[in-house]
Amino acid sequence: xxxxxxxxxxxxxxxxxxxxxxxxxxxxxxxxxxxxxxxxxxxxxxxxxxxxxxxxxxxxxxxxxxxxxxxxxxxxxxxxxxxxxxxxxxxxxxxxxxxxxxxxxxxxxxxxxxxxxxxxxxxxxxxxxxxxxxxxxxxxxxxxxxxxxxxxxxxxxxxxxxxxxxxxxxxxxxxxxxxxxxxxxxxxxxxxxxxxxxxxxxxxxxxxxxxxxxxxxxxxxxxxxxxxxxxxxxxxxxxxxxxxxxxxxxxxxxxxxxxxxxxxxxxxxxxxxxxxxxxxxxxxxxxxxxx
Amino acid sequence: xxxxxxxxxxxxxxxxxxxxxxxxxxxxxxxxxxxxxxxxxxxxxxxxxxxxxxxxxxxxxxxxxxxxxxxxxxxxxxxxxxxxxxxxxxxxxxxxxxxxxxxxxxxxxxxxxxxxxxxxxxxxxxxxxxxxxxxxxxxxxxxxxxxxxxxxxxxxxxxxxxxxxxxxxxxxxxxxxxxxxxxxxxxxxxxxxxxxxxxxxxxxxxxxxxxxxxxxxxxxxxxxxxxxxxxxxxxxxxxxxxxxxxxxxxxxxxxxxxxxxxxxxxxxxxxxxxxxxxxxxxxxxxxxxxxxxxxxxxxxxxxxxxxxxxxxxxxxxxxxxxxxxxxxxxxxxxxxxxxxxxxxxxxxxxxxxxxxxxxxxxxxxxxxxxxxxxxxxxxxxxxxxxxxxxxxxxxxxxxxxxxxxxxxxxxxxxxxxxxxxxxxxxxxxxxxxxxxxxxxxxxxxxxxxxxxxxxxxxxxxxxxxxxxxxxxxxxxxxxxxxxxxxxxxxxxxxxxxxxxxxxxxxx
Numbered sequence: 001x002x003x004x005x006x007x008x009x010x011x012x013x014x015x016x017x018x019x020x021x022x023x024x025x026x027x028x029x030x031x032x033x034x035x036x037x038x039x040x041x042x043x044x045x046x047x048x049x050x051x052x053x054x055x056x057x058x059x060x061x062x063x064x065x066x067x068x069x070x071x072x073x074x075x076x077x078x079x080x081x082x083x084x085x086x087x088x089x090x091x092x093x094x095x096x097x098x099x100x101x102x103x104x105x106x107x108x109x110x111x112x113x114x115x116x117x118x119x120x121x122x123x124x125x126x127x128x129x130x131x132x133x134x135x136x137x138x139x140x141x142x143x144x145x146x147x148x149x150x151x152x153x154x155x156x157x158x159x160x161x162x163x164x165x166x167x168x169x170x171x172x173x174x175x176x177x178x179x180x181x182x183x184x185x186x187x188x189x190x191x192x193x194x195x196x197x198x199x200x201x202x203x204x205x206x207x208x209x210x211x212x213x214x215x216x217x218x219x220x221x222x223x224x225x226x227x228x229x230x231x232x233x234x235x236x237x238x239x240x241x242x243x244x245x246x247x248x249x250x251x252x253x254x255x256x257x258x259x260x261x262x263x264x265x266x267x268x269x270x271x272x273x274x275x276x277x278x279x280x281x282x283x284x285x286x287x288x289x290x291x
Numbered sequence: 292x293x294x295x296x297x298x299x300x301x302x303x304x305x306x307x308x309x310x311x312x313x314x315x316x317x318x319x320x321x322x323x324x325x326x327x328x329x330x331x332x333x334x335x336x337x338x339x340x341x342x343x344x345x346x347x348x349x350x351x352x353x354x355x356x357x358x359x360x361x362x363x364x365x366x367x368x369x370x371x372x373x374x375x376x377x378x379x380x381x382x383x384x385x386x387x388x389x390x391x392x393x394x395x396x397x398x399x400x401x402x403x404x405x406x407x408x409x410x411x412x413x414x415x416x417x418x419x420x421x422x423x424x425x426x427x428x429x430x431x432x433x434x435x436x437x438x439x440x441x442x443x444x445x446x447x448x449x450x451x452x453x454x455x456x457x458x459x460x461x462x463x464x465x466x467x468x469x470x471x472x473x474x475x476x477x478x479x480x481x482x483x484x485x486x487x488x489x490x491x492x493x494x495x496x497x498x499x500x501x502x503x504x505x506x507x508x509x510x511x512x513x514x515x516x517x518x519x520x521x522x523x524x525x526x527x528x529x530x531x532x533x534x535x536x537x538x539x540x541x542x543x544x545x546x547x548x549x550x551x552x553x554x555x556x557x558x559x560x561x562x563x564x565x566x567x568x569x570x571x572x573x574x575x576x577x578x579x580x581x582x583x584x585x586x587x588x589x590x591x592x593x594x595x596x597x598x599x600x601x602x603x604x605x606x607x608x609x610x611x612x613x614x615x616x617x618x619x620x621x622x623x624x625x626x627x628x629x630x631x632x633x634x635x636x637x638x639x640x641x642x643x644x645x646x647x648x649x650x651x652x653x654x655x656x657x658x659x660x661x662x663x664x665x666x667x668x669x670x671x672x673x674x675x676x677x678x679x680x681x682x683x684x685x686x687x688x689x690x691x692x693x694x695x696x697x698x699x700x701x702x703x704x705x706x707x708x709x710x711x712x713x714x715x716x717x718x719x720x721x722x723x724x725x726x727x728x729x730x731x732x733x734x735x736x737x738x739x740x741x742x743x744x745x746x747x748x749x750x751x752x753x754x755x756x757x758x759x760x761x762x763x764x765x766x767x768x769x770x771x772x773x774x775x776x777x778x779x780x781x782x783x784x785x786x787x788x789x790x791x792x793x794x795x796x797x798x
Contacts, residue, residue, distance in 0.1 A: 048561070048568045048588040080540040128370055135372040174658050218366055222326075222354050233356035253559045 040259035063256035080226040094151045099160035108236040121154035144217035156201040163197035199279030319349040321375040326354035336690025374623035380695035381621040391433040397622035400432035405636040408644035424732035435679035436616035437698040442727040446719040465603045473551040487553035487572035504606025505535035516752030525702040614730040649699035655689040682708040734795035747788040
């Protein structure tokens with residue numbers, strides 16, 4: 001008789017603890033973001049005099065006006081959207097057609113190909129050889145230098161392979177008996193049943209393309225640069241050491257502008273999360289456990 | 292009759308087009324440019340438009356973010372792929388010397404007859420020796436440096452002038468004066484740390500150490516980190532373990548211990564601005580350009596900042612050493628394969644070093660940004676009335692005065708873009724006894740020696756930075772731990788490092 005309430009109490013205590021921790025995590029994540037939003041809409045004077053907390057002071061949209069006036073800002077934004085959309089689309093298509101056959105353990109050579117995939121996950125060619133490879137393929141200065149080399153990510157591929165393995169083989173057998181070929185099975189059975197995994201992998205890939213600045217820097221021309229490179233230059237780009245140190249040291253970019261750039265460049269990808277979250281969580285769980 | 296008129300008109304039209312057909316196609320040149328986010332590059336800057344028109348050239352700039360410029364340029368040079376015709380704002384220091392000696396960069400001194408304007412400016416400014424110091428171990432020059440007739444005093448000690456006046460302090464002349472002012476401020480505002488810095492400790496070190504007769508640490512003096520240059524004997528000495536450094540670090544430790552030195556020196560410029568704007572600091576080692584922004588940001592009534600000449604210490608009154616040559620035009624080897632290589636070099640020489648182009652890069656387009664009143668440059672009303680100040684406004688609106696683009700700098704011309712106060716400070720500094728000493732040229736190491744030196748440099752500098760930090764913050768005692776520090780630096784090879792540098796010095 002006495003045990004029941006104790007369990008309840010324990011549950012209550014545990015629940016409370018979980019709530020406290022989760023609220024703490026939530027606050028830790030949301031407060032800096034709110035602070036950045038508040039600063040982006042405040043005057044520089046108010047920010048520098050420590051008068052801004054979580055609400056804009058001396059409301060101003062000047063920072064956004066200046067950000068939008070940056071040469072190439074909209075062009076860079078357009079580039080980012082392009083790389084993110086088409087990069088993710090190409091990546092999903094390529095990973096799907098790679099993952100499906102690799103999910104079949106009966107396939108000859110599947111083990112060797114898997115080992116090669118895993119090997120390349122841990123050992124890369126290095127920056128210079130990769131650059132020479134992309135260059136010799138005449139892809140530098142073209143969008144393909146970003147879209148193609150990163151189309152297959154080994155980690156995402158393994159998630160997808162494991163997910164496809166978890167789909168009952170009987171479904172495919174039934175389809176084959178009905179005369180469907182492998183491509184048909186992939187498109188009509190595997191893809192519709194893999195939305196959770198595809199959403200997860202798609203989100204990972206989209207975030208990669210959205211955040212990338214380094215590969216764009218080395219492979220592309222300035223007119224093709226994504227917004228993240230512009231953001232990096234604005235937020236951190238004035239740091240330069242060595243002979244030219246003075247130029248960077250003199251540079252001063254208002255905190256309000258930095259904040260506005262951070263908001264404009266991160267908001268779209270943040271907004272994507274809630275729509276994909278349900279798939280994301282499911283995909284993570286299912287992909288992680290071999291079925 | 293109608294047909295005759297038509298024929299005549301047709302002939303006239305063809306004749307009218309003839310000059311166009313005869314005009315040479317502009318030479319297209321691709322350039323890497325180090326783009327500063329505070330001054331975003333614009334291809335439509337009037338200066339660039341005018342240069343293209345005036346010299347019949349198409350300048351295809353590739354603006355690369357400043358922080359990543361080295362990565363992009365280094366990768367292009369090391370692979371030899373996708374290199375532009377010219378890279379701006381680079382010299383052959385560090386890894387670039389290796390690229391040059393391994394054939395990735397055109398030895399531009401081999402084509403001296405193609406750069407008559409550069410040669411003329413060097414002669415006119417009397418900079419032949421300074422330029423020659425940039426030659427590598429094979430005796431060749433691998434880039435055309437930017438040229439300065441006199442070093443600028445564009446940054447240094449900036450302090451609250453209003454506080455000095457209110458308390459009856461004279462402008463400081465020595466580090467003792469400076470200490471007394473900071474001490475008074477600390478007493479008035481106990482929560483403050485009177486001296487702060489932009490970017491980090493390295494700026495303070497770079498700008499103050501020369502007055503103590505030494506220049507060591509990250510990003511200072513000789514670029515070696517732990518060696519210094521003796522300007523009397525023209526040789527390196529082990530600055531990090533010298534008595535001069537001991538005197539310097541003792542002074543800094545005193546500032547730290549008494550709460551006069553900001554303990555958070557590694558900061559971005561916005562944090563510095565905050566501290567100055569709120570009175571949490573009253574002095575900073577920074578740049579004159581920044582004063583306006585800091586003053587505008589403050590809500591303290593009457594806050595007025597001013598820049599002061601270098602303070603006198605045990606080693607005299609000196610600012611950070613400066614070179615009369617800087618990063619300039621570096622030609623990747625690929626451009627030499629162009630059939631019109633000679634024309635490209637000649638064109639770039641004209642665009643960056645000719646007398647007319649130098650005026651354009653400094654003043655903008657005559658009749659647009661300025662007019663001449665006799666010998667005097669008069670800027671237009673918009674420029675003169677700009678809240679950003681002449682210099683900054685012209686940079687953004689016209690593309691003048693941009694480091695990396697302008698390669699010929701005359702102090703007198705530049706001062707026309709600043710207020711009288713700045714000109715006065717520069718005149719005061721110029722009148723001092725060698726306040727801005729020359730920078731020591733990088734020794735002519737071969738590849739293997741350069742690697743040995745680089746390994747020693749990293750080891751020594753890493754250890755030095757730790758000791759320096761501990762001495763300054765009082766974690767280690769200068770009195771009791773000094774010998775251990777010296778021994779540690781010796782164990783890490785400072786004597787061998789010194790020997791290497793003295794054996795290969797250029798002066």
